[in-house]
Amino acid sequence: MIASSIRWPMVGAQKSSKDITTELLAPNETKPALWWYIGMGIGTIFLAYGAWAFYMSLSVGLGTWGLTNSVGWGWDIINFVWWIGIGHAGTAFTIFFLVFRQKWAASINRTAEAMTVFAVMCAGIFPLIHMGRPWLAFFIMPYPNTRLLWVNFNSPLFWDVVAISTYLLMSITLWYFGMIPDLATMRDRAKNKISKEIYGFFSMGWDGSMISYNRYETLTRILGGLAAPLVISVHTIVALDFSISVLPGWHATILPPYFFVGAIFSGFAMVLTIMILMRKAFKISDFITEKHLDSIARVLKYGSLVIGLAYAIELFIAWYSGVEYEIYTFFNARASGTFSTAFWIMVFCNAIVPQVFWFKKARRNIAILFTVSILINIGMWFERFIILISSLAEDFLPSSWTDYSPTLVDIGVYVGTFGIFICGMLLFIRYIPIIAINEVKAYKKEGN
């Protein structure tokens, strides 16, 4: 390695491979702390509320939701887009690591990928319930049904189904293949027979052969290369669900890049939240150093600039177009009318607050990092709320204008997805190494 002042150590302190194994497997090999049980308890309560909401949505029908004739997409699609956005970070980290060779991402990509997998699962639940009869979900697959009618390949909604299914499969594949050598480490350190059997099954007989490593590294690079355009396409296609319609506020060519940047932005914010919590809980600050958090904060800063620019361009184009409906949606409904509170929360959280990361002191202050990461996710939720509800509730015809508010069932489905996410993440940190041990060992002597 060429010594350089811009390289920084991957691991905070000098550690041997054995130290790294022992420290990083401690969360899996020791009994969970009290907070883990409390977290699982909270997650289970959320899941129970979600299960009730799911039951109500199916047994009584979607009339239990707050949707109206005008607002046909409400909390379900807001939360779908929000979760999908969060789900972009994991694969983005993997791409940083595998394709752009950003070695610092090695400490983060395992957890970020786990987050992606659970976030995409949570996202998938909303359109599934929104169908009304989810047991007929297979109708959206291209198979010749009894009417010999095929799906409409020209529809962005069908593209969405294919994109999200492919993305979920790709995320799980990248996540799982990335952890095979670490599962082998757990297999060889397992003390009881059941753990040995389970980790042995999933580690695929991994023996550490360099010939296998060579093929394995090639495979993960290919998967990373395939995932890169897929990540961009997924949120682009979600944006097309909106932008090919004719509604003011939706019918805009800026939406695909704007959605994609927003997705990376919110996903990185959620990664930051989770990494700060894990760093505190497991005392792994030698592996997730201040420089790691600093790097994420820098991405958030630039993401925020792009998002802020997109908000400004939307307003400018609405004014420049001279179309009264566009002007009404952006300047009246959103910036100064019914939805102005949500609009300015969105602008404040996404475009203004992250600018604090221009200052190094803020990027190195855990409390600020944590607060900003939470605010960004709140802001990004409001962004989706603004896009969906303001355009639907106040469209071309004032006679069809309506109020929108979610019901307890709407809220329940959303809270339920948090239950899935919390329980999923807690089970992940209990049974799977939270940091890619073999990758950290490989890069520990090199700088980033």
Added chain:
Amino acid sequence: MAPKNIVATFRDEANLLKAVTRLKENKVNMLDVYGPFANHDLLKKLTSESKLPYAAVLYGIIAIVSIFGFMYYTSVIDYPIMYGGKPIFSFPPMVVIMFLFCILLTTILTVLTFHGRAMIFPGKPANIIDPSVTDDTFFLVLDQNYNPEEIKEWLKEDGAEEITEKEL
């Protein structure tokens, strides 16, 4: 009786790299190195480039051609429907599905090829050289070759912590 293998143990990958370089220069037949992580310099010295990317490109081409054929058959031949006066055969929207299906099928087939070629699959029993191989130790495995004593001497000089003879 089959010849035994020479197994040299290394904890420092720099020493291992030194040993592998020397053995390669002397054209010693090395079978494999087992270790807890991939050392990229070691991979370059020890293995040849994998052909997996060529297979992936082939799968991608097959995926694109087959999904285009499928969409053309369903949309134009089997059940042509006119949506909003647009032409029955419209290529641009097909690109999206071609792109996504290309990634989907290439991923699945490349992973299956990896399983077949590396012979690893869920449930395969682990036949490891030593439990520390997935923790902190590298094991360089050699054939006996024609000059085992000289090889052992080199390995010792290059920092091998232990040199044993094993039947693997």
